[in-house]
Amino acid sequence: MSASIQEVKKQHETRFLDLPGVVSVGIGLDPNSNQAIIVGLDAPNPEIEEKIPKVIAGFPVIVQIIGSLKAQ
Numbered sequence: 001m002s003a004s005i006q007e008v009k010k011q012h013e014t015r016f017l018d019l020p021g022v023v024s025v026g027i028g029l030d031p032n033s034n035q036a037i038i039v040g041l042d043a044p045n046p047e048i049e050e051k052i053p054k055v056i057a058g059f060p061v062i063v064q065i066i067g068s069l070k071a072q
Contacts (some may be wrong), residue, residue: 005035008057012037016052021045023068030060040066 003011005027013025016039024040037059039052049063 003057005037005059008059009037012056019048019051021048024066028062030062034060036060036062039063042066042068 009025009027016022016025021041021043022039023042024038026038026040028036028038030036037056039061041048041063042065044065052063053061055061
């Protein structure tokens with residue numbers, strides 16, 4: 001039985017958030033409307049982007065530059 005995208009995100013979230021510049025990990029849709037894990041960076045960083053896999057457990061991983069987040 002395959003893991004759900006929520007389970008896969010939970011398994012990898014801490015590892016991604018430990019990378020410098022990663023400010024968020026969420027679930028969204030890829031350009032083909034398939035579920036994807038979305039990793040948000042505060043600024044472009046090719047070195048960090050290379051450390052983030054393109055696919056995990058069959059789910060696409062998309063890196064987006066979203067800027068820094070501030071709690072409200």
